[in-house]
Amino acid sequence: MPLDGADKAAARRAARAIDALRRGWPIGVEAGGERLNLLPVETADLEAALPSSGTISLIISASRAATLKLLNQFAAADPNLPIQISLPAPLTAAEIIAIVDPVLDMRYPMKGPFRSEALSNAPAATAAMDLARHGGLLPAFVLVDSAEDITRAEDAAAFADADALIISAHARLPVAANSEAHIYGFRSDADATDHIALVVGKRDSSTPIVRLHSECLTGDVLGSLKCDCGPQLHAALEQMSEATWGVLLYLRQEGRGIGLINKLRAYALQDQGFDTVDANQRLGFAIDARDFSIAARMLDLLNVPKIKLLTNNPEKVEGLEACGVTVEERLPVKIAANPHNEFYLDTKRDRTGHKL
Ligand SMILES: Nc1nc2c(ncn2[C@@H]2O[C@H](COP(=O)(O)OP(=O)(O)OP(=O)(O)O)[C@@H](O)[C@H]2O)c(=O)[nH]1
Numbered sequence: 001m002p003l004d005g006a007d008k009a010a011a012r013r014a015a016r017a018i019d020a021l022r023r024g025w026p027i028g029v030e031a032g033g034e035r036l037n038l039l040p041v042e043t044a045d046l047e048a049a050l051p052s053s054g055t056i057s058l059i060i061s062a063s064r065a066a067t068l069k070l071l072n073q074f075a076a077a078d079p080n081l082p083i084q085i086s087l088p089a090p091l092t093a094a095e096i097i098a099i100v101d102p103v104l105d106m107r108y109p110m111k112g113p114f115r116s117e118a119l120s121n122a123p124a125a126t127a128a129m130d131l132a133r134h135g136g137l138l139p140a141f142v143l144v145d146s147a148e149d150i151t152r153a154e155d156a157a158a159f160a161d162a163d164a165l166i167i168s169a170h171a172r173l174p175v176a177a178n179s180e181a182h183i184y185g186f187r188s189d190a191d192a193t194d195h196i197a198l199v200v201g202k203r204d205s206s207t208p209i210v211r212l213h214s215e216c217l218t219g220d221v222l223g224s225l226k227c228d229c230g231p232q233l234h235a236a237l238e239q240m241s242e243a244t245w246g247v248l249l250y251l252r253q254e255g256r257g258i259g260l261i262n263k264l265r266a267y268a269l270q271d272q273g274f275d276t277v278d279a280n281q282r283l284g285f286a287i288d289a290r291d292f293s294i295a296a297r298m299l300d301l302l303n304v305p306k307i308k309l310l311t312n313n314p315e316k317v318e319g320l321e322a323c324g325v326t327v328e329e330r331l332p333v334k335i336a337a338n339p340h341n342e343f344y345l346d347t348k349r350d351r352t353g354h355k356l
Pocket residue numbers: 212213214215216217227229232253254255256257258262263266267276280310311312313316333348354
């Protein structure tokens with residue numbers, strides 16, 4: 001259902017803030033009557049914005065602070081809170097980027113020592129990290145004096161509200177796995193991400209096989225051997241075709257919700273020896289930032305209350321059940337490993353509880 005007036009205003013403020021971040025403009029984030037004005041390090045014209053004297057304060061993620069070995073007395077209260085550090089000006093853009101971007105750590109290993117400081121507005125800083133993730137940006141900011149695009153810490157919740165999704169288009173779409181298939185396009189008035197469902201085969205009263213597939217441009221389109229996404233996608237469509245019917249939910253949650261560019265940064269970290277879990281964390285993100293309530297809402301709109309879920313990931317089962325979907329059965333997805341994804345598949349099994 002479309003958002004109501006207040007939620008619409010909140011989603012709009014969040015959307016404007018995310019758009020500003022992607023353009024390198026500062027945003028103001030309000031919480032508790034106070035505002036933090038934040039310039040995104042990744043996209044901003046830092047040279048133009050940085051002062052030549054005084055101090056420069058940065059807001060970085062807790063995990064980035066851990067990598068920088070910042071002894072933090074404030075982190076003890078909540079180890080997930082972002083951290084503020086202040087450095088004497090002047091600093092070049094390259095120096096700031098080297099502090100915040102973990103991919104550059106091998107090239108610039110000597111940094112600091114830095115000292116962490118109490119966050120003046122922890123809820124606003126935390127919300128800013130989330131807005132950066134929604135924008136697919138590195139979560140790191142320079143504190144500045146002013147900003148034109150103002151959002152509130154709680155606005156991102158309305159922006160990401162799965163209930164706002166509706167079915168916007170529907171058509172027949174014969175695919176290689178099955179000429180009897182229908183595609184549904186989902187859209188929300190909160191966020192610009194379009195999701196897709198493919199209903200494969202002839203729908204009847206039996207419980208369908210469902211696959212939640214998170215977008216993976218490298219695997220789905222380019223045939224990347226680093227993951228198992230492409231083969232899983234095609235195997236799922238074949239399996240649905242062999243059963244009576246099935247539903248593929250193609251969720252636009254690239255890189256487990258951190259976005260394509262951040263996933264490529266995670267791959268660069270994997271080239272340096274970190275696994276998929278550590279790479280996400282070093283970038284300042286959760287191991288899995290996906291929101292499965294979107295999938296539950298899509299199933300609801302398709303009138304599919306009961307499913308057999310094709311997955312090795314118990315969190316998908318729990319995430320859907322928490323949103324009211326009945327998962328009658330979990331069907332494992334078995335894909336032969338290759339030398340490039342063997343370690344990734346082992347990491348999913350050993351560190352994120354994937355089962356076969
Ligand atoms: N951040 C990050 N994302 C990755 C990496 N490798 C693959 N992905 C993303 O992971 C998602 C694929 O996950 P899925 O196959 O849907 O789910 P899963 O958690 O592996 O569980 P299954 O249902 O068992 O496949 C896609 O969005 C990929 O882009 C990686 O190394 N880092």
